[in-house]
Each structure stands twice: as C-alpha cells, then as structure tokens.
Amino acid sequence: xxxxxxxxxxxxxxxxxxxxxxxxxxxxxxxxxxxxxxxxxxxxxxxxxxxxxxxxxxxxxxxxxxxxxxxxxxxxxxxxxxxxxxxxxxxxxxxxxxxxxxxxxxxxxxxx
Amino acid sequence: xxxxxxxxxxxxxxxxxxxxxxxxxxxxxxxxxxxxxxxxxxxxxxxxxxxxxxxxxxxxxxxxxxxxxxxxxxxxxxxxxxxxxxxxxxxxxxxxxxxxxxxxxxxxxxxxxxx
Numbered sequence: 001x002x003x004x005x006x007x008x009x010x011x012x013x014x015x016x017x018x019x020x021x022x023x024x025x026x027x028x029x030x031x032x033x034x035x036x037x038x039x040x041x042x043x044x045x046x047x048x049x050x051x052x053x054x055x056x057x058x059x060x061x062x063x064x065x066x067x068x069x070x071x072x073x074x075x076x077x078x079x080x081x082x083x084x085x086x087x088x089x090x091x092x093x094x095x096x097x098x099x100x101x102x103x104x105x106x107x108x109x110x111x112x
Numbered sequence: 113x114x115x116x117x118x119x120x121x122x123x124x125x126x127x128x129x130x131x132x133x134x135x136x137x138x139x140x141x142x143x144x145x146x147x148x149x150x151x152x153x154x155x156x157x158x159x160x161x162x163x164x165x166x167x168x169x170x171x172x173x174x175x176x177x178x179x180x181x182x183x184x185x186x187x188x189x190x191x192x193x194x195x196x197x198x199x200x201x202x203x204x205x206x207x208x209x210x211x212x213x214x215x216x217x218x219x220x221x222x223x224x225x226x227x
Contacts, residue, residue, distance in 0.1 A: 033213065042116075042203050042217035043157070056212055089155060099145055099209050103157035 002027065004094050004104035005074075012110045019079040019086070021107045025094030032075045033101060034067055037089040049075060082111045114139045116206050118218035125194055126226050132179075133189045133221050135204030145207040146180065146187045147215070152200040160202070163187065191223075199225045 005024040013019050025032050030051055035043040048056040049069035060067070064082075069075040079086055089108045093101040115138045125131040137146070148160040163171045163180050170178050175195075179188045191198055204218040 031213065033215075035215075042219050043215070045214045045216070048212055048214060056214060059214075091157060093157075095213055097211060097213065099207065099213060100159070100162065101213055101215065102159075103149075105154070105156045108155075 004029075004092055004102050006090075006092050006104035006107050008107060009105065010108050010110070012112060013082050014112050015083055016081050019082050019109055019111075021077040021079075021090050021092075021109070022074040023077070023092030023094075023104060024074040025092075026102055029094035029096055029102070031095045031097050032069050033093045033095075034075075034077050035091045035093065037091060037106070039088070043091060046077070079109070082109070084111050087111045114141075114144075114206050114208065114216045116204050116216050116218040118204055118221050120221045121219070122222045122224070124224040124226055127194060127196060129194055130190060130192045131194055131223065133191075133202050133204075133223065135187045135189070135218055137185050137187065137204070137206050139185070139206065139208070141208045143209070145209055146178075147205040147207070148176070148178070148187075148189045149203045149205060149217075150198075150200045151203065151220075152197075157203075161189065194225050196225050196227060199223060 032049045034046040037043045045059040047067045064080045066078045089106045091106045093103045117136045144165045146163045150158045161173045175192045201220045203220045205215045
C-alpha cells in the first residue's frame with residue numbers, strides 16, 4: 001500500500017513563473033491537506049480539500065495560490081508568478097477523517 | 113485560535129540516555145488531539161505518538177511516552193534509551209477535530225543524539 005506520493009520532490013523556478021505541485025493520497029483516502037514549511041520553521045496549514053471541494057482554505061494566501069482535488073487524479077497546489085518568498089517545502093497529507101494524517105515526503109520549491 | 117509553543121530550539125543528549133522535549137499549548141476547546149511528529153534529515157513527517165485529550169492515561173509507544181497535563185496545557189515527550197536514529201526535528205502539534213483535521217504545529221526542537 002503506497003503512501004502519500006508527492007511530485008516533484010524538487011522544483012526550481014525563476015521569479016514570475018508558475019509552480020505546480022502534485023499529491024496523490026493514500027489509497028482509500030479522500031481528504032487532502034496542504035502545508036507549507038519555511039526554512040527553520042514548523043509546518044503551516046494552507047488548505048483542506050475533499051474530492052472536487054475546497055473545505056477550508058483559511059491558510060492560503062489570497063493571491064497567486066490555488067488548490068484543487070479533482071474527481072480523478074492527484075491534488076494540485078498551483079502557485080502563479082512565484083516570488084523568492086515562496087521558496088519552501090510544501091507537504092501534502094491525506095486521511096480517512098479519523099484524526100490521523102499521513103504525510104508525503106514533501107516538494108521543495110526554490111525560486112531563483 | 114490555538115497556539116503551540118516549543119521553548120527548546122535545540123537539545124542534545126548522549127546515546128542511551130533519556131531526554132524530555134517540552135510543549136505547551138493554548139486553547140479554549142475541551143476535546144482535541146495532541147501529536148508529536150519527527151522530521152529526520154530526509155524531511156518526511158513521521159508520527160511518533162498521539163494523545164486524545166479525553167483520555168487521562170498518558171500515551172506510550174515503545175521508547176516514546178508523553179506526560180499530558182491537561183489543566184496545565186502541557187504535553188511533553190520523553191524518549192528513553194535514545195538512539196542515533198532519533199536525531200531529528202521534533203514538532204508538537206494540536207488538532208481540534210470537528211471533521212477538519214487541520215494541525216497547528218509548534219516551531220520544533222532540534223534533537224541531536226551524541227554517540
């Protein structure tokens with residue numbers, strides 16, 4: 001049973017480009033959470049999605065960031081017009097809504 | 113809003129010794145979960161231990177145990193017989209579970225086990 005799969009593991013973008021990060025939840029999991037970890041900090045909640053629905057986006061920046069979890073395929077976190085401050089590790093977690101999250105290995109975004 | 117505070121940015125201990133990591137939190141909720149996650153250099157977040165607030169008994173997982181003091185809003189992690197593989201960042205986290213498993217994390221403690 002594969003765990004939470006995130007890709008790419010490392011992504012380099014220049015300022016102004018777009019970044020797309022993908023997350024495939026564990027088999028049978030329909031709840032997906034995205035977190036951001038800035039250097040030397042803890043993880044910060046960004047968004048909670050179920051299939052085709054955004055449930056809680058209270059941690060998402062108001063501009064340039066969006067997330068989706070379509071009926072088919074992985075969840076995608078999209079960052080438009082990236083800036084240096086977007087450089088961070090982005091973690092995805094999935095669950096069956098039983099109070100335990102399973103994390104992926106993260107995607108490290110570097111903005112040049 | 114919930115907050116989680118880890119007041120020890122770094123700790124080190126000799127291999128085989130016992131170490132305790134501190135965590136305090138602030139909430140007005142009565143029912144919630146508390147977690148300790150380990151983040152080794154590989155950066156993957158690994159669940160170490162979980163405590164439900166309604167349970168008075170402290171959770172234990174092999175060499176890892178917690179001291180949960182609900183009135184004091186304290187949730188410390190004790191690692192016994194520490195091993196080199198325990199070297200990692202440790203994060204305390206809080207969840208108010210209302211069908212939304214959003215976690216609030218502390219800033220972490222960097223633990224180094226010295227051979």
